[in-house]
Amino acid sequence: MGIIEKIKAIEEEMARTQKNKATEHHLGLLKGKLARYRQQLLVDEQASSGGAGGSGFEVAKSGDARAVLIGYPSVGKSSLLGKITSTKSEIAHYAFTTLTSVPGVMKYQGAEIQIVDLPGIIYGASQGKGRGRQVVATARTADLILMILDATKSKHQRESLEKELEAVGIRLNKEKPNIYFKKKETGGIKINFQSPPQNNLNENVIKLLLKDYKIHNAEVLVRDSNCTIDDFIDIINDQHRNYIKCLYVYNKIDAVSLEEVDRLAREPNTVVMSCEMDLGIEDVVEEIWYQLNLSRVYTKKRGIKPKFDDPLVVRNNSTIGDLCHSIHRDFKDKFKYAMVWGSSAKHSPQKCGLNHKIHDEDVLTLFTK
Numbered sequence: 325m326g327i328i329e330k331i332k333a334i335e336e337e338m339a340r341t342q343k344n345k346a347t348e349h350h351l352g353l354l355k356g357k358l359a360r361y362r363q364q365l366l367v368d369e370q371a372s373s374g375g376a377g378g379s380g381f382e383v384a385k386s387g388d389a390r391a392v393l394i395g396y397p398s399v400g401k402s403s404l405l406g407k408i409t410s411t412k413s414e415i416a417h418y419a420f421t422t423l424t425s426v427p428g429v430m431k432y433q434g435a436e437i438q439i440v441d442l443p444g445i446i447y448g449a450s451q452g453k454g455r456g457r458q459v460v461a462t463a464r465t466a467d468l469i470l471m472i473l474d475a476t477k478s479k480h481q482r483e484s485l486e487k488e489l490e491a492v493g494i495r496l497n498k499e500k501p502n503i504y505f506k507k508k509e510t511g512g513i514k515i516n517f518q519s520p521p522q523n524n525l526n527e528n529v530i531k532l533l534l535k536d537y538k539i540h541n542a543e544v545l546v547r548d549s550n551c552t553i554d555d556f557i558d559i560i561n562d563q564h565r566n567y568i569k570c571l572y573v574y575n576k577i578d579a580v581s582l583e584e585v586d587r588l589a590r591e592p593n594t595v596v597m598s599c600e601m602d603l604g605i606e607d608v609v610e611e612i613w614y615q616l617n618l619s620r621v622y623t624k625k626r627g628i629k630p631k632f633d634d635p636l637v638v639r640n641n642s643t644i645g646d647l648c649h650s651i652h653r654d655f656k657d658k659f660k661y662a663m664v665w666g667s668s669a670k671h672s673p674q675k676c677g678l679n680h681k682i683h684d685e686d687v688l689t690l691f692t693k
């Protein structure tokens with residue numbers, strides 16, 4: 325039986341099995357197997373196509389961060405891209421057989437955010453259909469997923485996209501489960517719970533899953549009592565999981581009732597817009613910026629005012645060391661100290677080393693050896 329048939333058989337068995345306390349472990353084990361086969365399918369396909377980037381799909385990452393657009397055809401992805409990316413004329417069209425990916429650059433607050441359009445080909449990826457896998461590989465590199473949805477369509481569109489992303493190991497708006505897991509050479513299986521489990525994850529099911537994955541020596545510490553069986557499966561498959569923020573963007577609100585717009589706008593991590601009527605586009609841009617959680621840092625030379633129109637952009641929680649790395653790979657070696665003005669400084673200016681955490685809108689003078 326091929327992998328696709330195996331996946332199908334498990335999915336069918338899961339659909340047949342009633343969900344209750346008695347079947348919980350059995351279903352958990354099936355989910356574990358499903359995750360393993362799906363993983364294998366993605367790996368096999370990548371190997372046979374010479375790796376995700378081998379067929380030329382992978383888009384070079386440029387700019388300070390990357391957001392990818394995901395959505396069904398005709399929901400308005402191109403319209404949005406046209407509105408928020410300023411470099412329309414420079415947009416490169418990467419055409420590889422049936423695949424087209426259009427990266428554009430959104431300039432905002434001095435940052436350059438690459439917006440990659442993955443035109444409606446994500447679905448079917450988890451079943452090895454079409455070339456969705458390369459799309460998935462690109463989606464994995466995103467700092468933010470923009471799921472573009474048609475406000476006039478049913479909630480099925482969102483659910484099916486979420487299901488596809490879920491099936492390939494992309495977790496939306498979720499933190500990595502708080503479980504310590506380490507494979508060992510010897511010593512058997514050691515399982516501990518920091519506090520009594522409140523959910524379906526328990527010692528027995530962990531043992532069953534590890535056995536199914538042929539892991540005979542490992543240490544497990546469940547730190548969060550709300551962890552589920554699915555969380556543990558994610559932890560065993562950790563190299564193939566990506567925890568990515570997702571912003572749900574409903575387009576075409578001009579075509580639905582005010583009540584419906586109001587309802588959609590209240591959903592978490594959601595913005596609503598109408599590309600056609602030019603409504604809410606600025607909110608989308610602001611929300612992208614907010615979700616990416618970037619910090620702008622202005623550098624200045626001694627005795628000269630900083631250039632506020634040309635910040636260096638780093639991820640939130642970055643250190644001066646990270647900033648040096650973003651300037652140049654070897655810059656850290658030349659770094660002596662920095663003078664820092666702004667909210668991260670205890671007093672302005674503060675003399676700081678590489679480990680100092682910078683805040684948005686700090687001003688820095690870097691001194692080299």
Ligand SMILES: Nc1nc2c(ncn2[C@@H]2O[C@H](COP(=O)(O)OP(=O)(O)OP(=O)(O)O)[C@@H](O)[C@H]2O)c(=O)[nH]1
Nearest residue numbers: 397398399400401402403443444576579598599600
């Ligand atoms: N009513 C309404 N129609 C819109 C809106 N935005 C886009 N459309 C229409 O929706 C259709 C699809 O828009 P596109 O921007 O091409 O959608 P797309 O998602 O890029 O489509 P694909 O290229 O097929 O993936 C076009 O006919 C647009 O005129 C909107 O805000 N309201």
